[in-house]
Amino acid sequence: MIPRGHYYRDDVLEQEINCLFQSGYEFVCLLSEVANDKDFVCIDYRGCAVVVQNFKGELRAFQNVCTHRFNAIQHDERGNRSLTCQYHGWTFNSRGCPIGVEARVVSGSGGALDLCLPEYRIDTCGQFVFIKRSASDLTLPEFLGGYYAVLEEISQHLGPVTLFRSVPHKANWKVLVENVIDNVHCPILHRDTFVAFGFCRTPVEQTEIDGPHSSWHVPRVEIAREKLRARAMAHLDARAYKHNSFYHIYIFPNLFIASTEGASFYIGHALPIGPETTSLRARYLGPRVELKEAHRARQDVLDAQSEASGLRIVEEDRFILESIQRGVRLSTKPGAIVKGEPRIEAFMKTYVALMDGNASSRDKSSEAI
Ligand code: FES
Ligand SMILES: [Fe+2]
Incomplete structure (x- = not known):
């Protein structure tokens, strides 16, 4: 467990910047x-x-x-x-x-x-x-491990950034990280968004942890408006990158990448401004596809919908995360991690190992997991 004080102490943030951010x-x-x-x-x-x-x-x-x-x-x-x-x-x-x-x-x-x-x-x-x-000789392929190939592949399918927005959070950056790799909150907190779109109704699949980085697929099930939805997305049927899920990747320490069925993408970047302030830099992207002129307007509507629902989900989370930030100062309890949260466990082990030692982020975190 990460001690509560690590979520609000200024000296801890200073150490994190040296040990977790600048070292990789x-x-x-x-x-x-x-x-x-x-x-x-x-x-x-x-x-x-x-x-x-x-x-x-x-x-x-x-x-x-x-x-x-x-x-x-x-x-x-x-x-x-x-x-x-x-x-x-x-x-x-x-x-x-x-x-x-x-x-x-x-x-x-x-x-x-x-x-x-x-x-x-x-x-x-x-x-x-x-x-x-840093002056270390750690290479980017070493740092990213198996996710080097994953990022290379997903890059081929990223379309233009349709929205770039910084969302200030009154919360420590780790609260944001633990939120995006938390499996349990989705069906409860995002009932009107993620769940309504057909996600979070069945367990996550294909959880992959490689060193400090991790990913999983949140499967999508059919929803009531399925035919309407299929028609609205018909112009994307021939896209090369398709998966019937919300694919979420976490790159240590503060990068989040998500693909919704290969039809829209999100890149979140949690910038630690202060120990209790984080700026979430959110990028929403369309798919990289050749569109006929007739389909341009249809894609614009899809882009606008995914931006709006994405920002709504960010707001649903932000409300809770800012409450957590207050609670972490007030509580006298250490907190707990429930079973079945391998990505949070991996993050915390990596975090503790790196904060304790001087090894490179890749070496130390690999040992830790
Ligand atoms: S030109 Fe940059 S501070 Fe003067
Ligand atoms: Fe969430």
Whole structure:
């Protein structure tokens, strides 16, 4: 069990960032979001301010802190603009160095090299872009283990991001993680959403745990409006990626990937802002399919429906998670994990092992499970 204090103590979050986040690979964005010159995505959480930016086709990751007077260079979560600070206008090149400022810098405050931004290594697996801030020689395939192939495969079927939304949660990031890998709450909390859509009525299947990462399929059963539903989705019948389930993948420490029958996708990214504050960055995506013009409007309706129901489920969970955050401070009990929650058990074992030692996230967590 993770002690209750680990859900609200500031010093624990500090340790987690070092032992769990920075020691492995940290997800930033999808390749499709930084496909064009000047596209950028930032991640911003405790001890981490990073921008991944496209420089004429080359992707670079830098600390998103101006080397002049420490302003954030990119302020938006994502967008398209040069890497130019909005305070005094310094522009940084693809090596992270400010262009043409050396002559203006007062001597003694550093030469040109000292004005360049710290750079981080970027690695990709399919569409998924990760950075590595530590100097360890852990590779991305080693870090992802069997999920490297899974992410590569699912990447081939991801369509465009149709909605990008950050949802603030007054809860510790681990409360969000434990929620998405919790098997039991779905039929109770999501009666009007998941259950109404035909999920969570039969036990989960194909639970896979590999090192710190895990997945399962939540099977779908037929619902009353099945024929209507089939008609609305008929234009997707020929899609290459199909499964009659909600397939959920957790990539340690804070990335959630879900496919609903291969017809719509969700990517959740839990950013630990503070010990009791997490920003859930939610991306909703359609499938990668060639659509006839006549089917475009139909797909737009499906995209809008999956975004709306997805956000509703996020809100159903958020209400409970914020209550948990209050309870974890008030309770004098240690809490419990019920039987049949292998993903939560795996997460907790990994967590404890990594917080106790200095081994790499992959080595230590594999030993732990
Ligand atoms: S703080 Fe960035 S240019 Fe001055
Ligand atoms: Fe939930």
